[in-house]
Amino acid sequence: MTSATRPPHAPADHPNVARGKTGILIANLGTPDDHSYWPMRRYLNEFLSDKRVIDYPWWKWQPILQLIILTKRPFSSGKAYESIWDKQRNESPLMTITRNQTRKIEAEMKDRFGDQVMVDFCMRYGNPATRAKLREMVAAGCERVLFFPLYPQYAGATTATANDQFFRALMDEKWQPAARTVPAYFEHPAYIEALAASIERAYAGAQKRPELLVVSYHGMPKRYLMEGDPYHCQCQKTTRLLQERLGWKSTELTTTFQSQFGPEDWLRPYTVEEVARLAREEGKKSIAVVAPAFSSDCIETLEEINEEIRESFEHAGGEHFTYIPCLNDDDAHIAALSEIIAENLGGWVV
Template sequence: MTMFDAQETSSERPAVCPVHAQPDHPKVKPARVGVLVANLGTPDDTGYWSMRRYLNEFLSDKRVVDISNWIWQPLLQLVILTKRPFSSGAAYKSIWNEEDNESPLLTITKKQTAAIRAKMVAEYGDDVRVDFCMRYGNPSTKSKVQEMVDAGCTKILFFPLYPHYAGATSATANDQFFRALIAQKQQPIARIVEPYFEDTAYIDALAKSIEAAYAKADKKPDVLVCSYHGMPIRYLMEGDRYHCECQKTTRLLKERLGWADTEIRTTFQSVFGREEWLKPYTVEEVARMASEEGIKNIAICAPAFSADCIETLEEINEEIKESFEEAGGEHFTYIPCLNDDPAHINALSGIINRNLRGWLR
């Protein structure tokens, strides 16, 4: 058992027969409230079959790719999944946490969960159980919901760690949570935490991380690029509010920093397929800034990601950086995600506390 596991199991309370129940009544655990935070997911390792399983689960999600199965699945199974596991595995290898043999996203999510748990225990004692799950890969949402029910959680607060709503992130995480509830004979009461893209503490935590990075920089960046994960423009036209929420985060961040419009920009990364996605594309925009505007010194952050992962550590800090430098850029500063920074943990814990109102003391 790891230290992380021990923190969760050390406070388990024994099951007892309910008061006034017959002697043969099944024993039940004392009622608790569960807080289940969720992130995107991670392969178990960088090998071909592990990557293939992970990518198959991810790319078979209709919230991610909403093409008809009779068109998409043959292409996915016979073409994409025969090649992409190799390239994706190589990308993961370049950032893999070799010491713990896990992806950085898993490492960081564990730290975030432990920090949030410490705050919840200080506030509510043993009445709250805090854990995490992944939408794709392990630990699965279904397994963690089952563990919470087994531990006596009669209420569960589900918290997708995405500041901005998107069908391919928040909604699919919620879908999986609801599927897990279907399997329960006695379903716990459930609440979903809404997106927190405009939360004051979240914006302040972002601003402080940027101020700290600028203070350490040898030369102050000319522009801060806020790079958000992309999605097809069609999704926006169909009602997905992700684009609007990203734009508002950038505006609130600019106002909190006291900057001019020229000092901060919004872009979108991780384009997939031939469909037109939200623009400007980060990889193209940073190159254009260097070649056409003569901007040689930029910083880039990723406000839509609660933890550093393949899209930030490999795509931004390698692919996008290379695009900028090849176009003439000279100074590229990547500002890490908020991860388990105390200001971020305080923001997340505050959001959790607000959503627990009425459930606890």
Template structure:
């Protein structure tokens, strides 16, 4: 198709390499070539492990109404005056134990960047330079707002926004989408935006999970007696108010069990990272692994299907706190199965989801 034909089909198209609209006056601001964007979004990361960096990050995270939905007049004084006077020290210590010192950043940031690079390579191979791929964080940097604006400046008039949470939850998927739409509310020219739905039952995602389990079991000195699928928890009230997260986690575990061809007793579902006084969905991972040890289970494995990338909740909480709970209760061997991270089969699953969601755009 010639440039003239393209202009007739898409009026106002920028001339290739010119930065100028086809029929624009000489003083019209430059307009970049039209592109489609794919923006991967994850939870977030502090910029460093010192007190003030941790405080800024935690304040942003814990001030999110999707995360803690108590009235501000009640929650903010407690958060700012009490919780954030102490918690940054504890959280900073946890992050220091897993920090990527070579690149001076959290593992979540390193892994998300690696995932983005591989997704970009896969899309470039299939679609050429028509697609711009980038990543952002809901909390911390790079911020959702800054990356969306950068992508628009690169010519992305259509953007696929992909929260990297297999199971939908209000405090994860919903708040990531909220932040993207907040940016759109401030733009004079809004790009068209699509959001990727939960992929908790996508066959390629389940297949990658199953592969990671098989590989870990094959490499273990002995076969674990139980696999614990540990998901980040949410208040039970969320479930009763219609959040589908708990049900989607249960289905992911069932599908994983079926893909592995295992019996019901070989895999259990549990939930971690309880915060605050109210009742959360359970059982709690830290307590359940101790109970497995007391029942005589000597070797267990833990996998984290809700996390697309290893982070403080997996590398520190599971591989240290939860492991210690199991061993102190009489367990002998603990196998942590890493998140899918930038495994080739995981990237293939993400690419499959992205190509499907880009239908009609590319």
């Protein structure tokens, strides 16, 4: 950390100022502090009150959220979190993985740029909060901050809301650092290579080679696509680039969407329904599922895919279900993220 000193030629009573660093602030979705009712309710309230996530009018949505959803959902969501909770560390896997990713990226950045950079992470919802982490960076002398939402594909409900929170945090600073945000990296060669390599390893280690790879992305209302959100198109391109890199036929993989919520029509096909259809109607006995939209394993992968979606496939007659973990802190993933960061630091550090 840069030590604070009095600027040259400043009067004796001028406050000390730390200067000279470039901050790299990595952002992930977030996690509750605990899986019990009140921490879950606070987390879900922050998440589901975000207009980027649920864009219904406040007067219409908030009574439903506060009086109905938040009286029941903290129990069911808390039970799901409890099934994957790291009781030894008393935190969710997302927190553990994001911290490990950050430490490895920090080591890479220090090797490249030395003490010029400061690396940390924040969460869009819950802790550590974006505002608090930006404040720490500014206090440590970061005159420039690169903000990196860990979402390969852009969506208003993920990348944009993380950026929104970062911009709101900048509004609190008397002396704002220069700021950049990292764009979506859904087609970056290093990301595609890391993803493909993880699939090849999983297939090589499978007891029975899967007949089909289900490439499952987090869903969103179809209306968002029609209103201009590029997420669906970027997901499709990731799948296509992945297929090309693997050298597979188009019949060897399929794109689906998971985690639908509420009464609207979401992007289809729904993963939980499609895996059952594959087993029941196409006679698929062995499939693998990978989730390229998630940079870290979390509730949507460890509980939803590896429990709920697996169960849907097996109940429909499927026999072999392989879940391919997210890239997490795999060395190839860290190298890809570090390359993306270095590209976006151009002109700021040497």
